[in-house]
Amino acid sequence: MPDTLLPIVLVSPDQENQMRVQRALDSIYQVLTTSDGPHALNMVHCAGAKAIITDQRLPTLGGVELLRRCEKPDTARLLVATSQDIGHLQDTTSLSHVHRIVSKPVQSPELQTAMAGAIREAALERRNSNLARQLRDTNSLLNTALYRVRFHEQELQQAIDARTRDLQTVNSRLQTLTAMDSLTGLANHRSLHQHLSTELSRAARNKHHLGLLFIDVDYFKHFNDKAGHQAGNILLQQLGQILNTTDRGQNLSLTGRRTDIACRYGGEEFIVILPNTGELGSLSRAERIRQTVAEYAFSNRQVQPDNRVTVSIGVSVYPDDARTKSHLLQSADAALYRAKQLGRNQVQLARRDDGTPARHVPSRATRLSSCA
Incomplete structure (x- = not known):
C-alpha cells in the first residue's frame, strides 16, 4: 500500500460490509479493518488514522457509543447503519459526535463523498x-x-x-x-435535524401543518460519469441556489418563501421544510421546484436524457402522513422512491396510514396536453 494514502480504521463484523467499504475506499485510503470496538480505538491512536468508520451493530458496544469514545482530535467519524437503525437513532440518540451517516448496503459514490466530507468537517472543527x-x-x-x-x-x-x-x-x-453545507451553502445534515425538530414542535404546539419535500437529482451518477465530479459539484451548487431562492431572488424563478428551510441531506439528495404548509401548498411548492429545475440552463445538461437536468420529489405532510421526525422523512423518502419508479421528473405524495394512494402531480406540459 503506498505510504501517501491516509490511514482510516474500519470497524465491522459484517464481512460483506467490510468488502463493500474496502472496494469503495482502497484506492483512496489505507483501510485498516477490525471487528472489535476497543481494538479499533487503539488502532486510531497508533496508526494516526484520519477517520474511523463503524457499523452500528458491533459485538461489544454500539457504533454510536464507539464514535463517542474516540477522543483523538481531527478524526472523522462515520456511522454505517440500516435505514431502520438510522430512524431509531435519530429519534432516541444524540448524534452530535457523528460527522456522517451512511445507509447499508454501502454504495461507493455515497461513501466516498461522505468520507471526504467528514474528513473536511473534522479538520474544520479542529481548526x-x-x-x-x-x-x-x-x-x-x-x-x-x-x-x-x-x-x-x-x-x-x-x-x-x-x-x-x-x-x-x-x-x-x-x-x-x-451548520452549513460547504458545497451548496444550504443547511447541512446535522442542521436539518435541528430545524426539523424545532418546526415539528412549533407545528404541534400551534396545531399547524408542516410540509417536507425529499428531492433527488435524476440520473446524477450518469451525469458524474459523463461530465465529471467537478461538474457534478457545480450542478449541486446551482440546484442549491434554486432551492434557496425566495421572494428576494432576482435571476431565478421564485420557488419558495423566506420561511422555507432548504437543506442538503447528502450526496444529490435535498430536503425542503415548509412551515405552516398543508398538502396543496406542499405539492404546489414541489411542482414549482420540479419545473424550475427542468427549465434551468445547468452547465453540461446536454449529457443528461432529453438534454436537461430533472429532479424527482417525494412529499410528506405533518400530521396527515406522519407525526414524528423519522416517520415524516421515511414517508417522504418512500414517495420519492415511487416517483423514481414511475419514471422520474415528477412529484409524488406520501401514502396515508388509511391506505389512501399517493397523489401524482402532473407536469405543466402534461396538464396543458390534457387540456388540449
Missing part, C-alpha cells in the same frame, strides 16, 4: 477549536494586564471590548459554518 482557544487565551492575557496596570484601565477596557467583539464575531461565524 475552529484552536482558533477559539487562541482567542480565549488572548482575552485572558488582557484581563491579567487590566489588574496589573490600573492607570491604563480605560485603554485596556477598550482593548478587551474589541477582543470580545472579535470573539463574538468568530463564534457566530463558526456556528454558521458548522
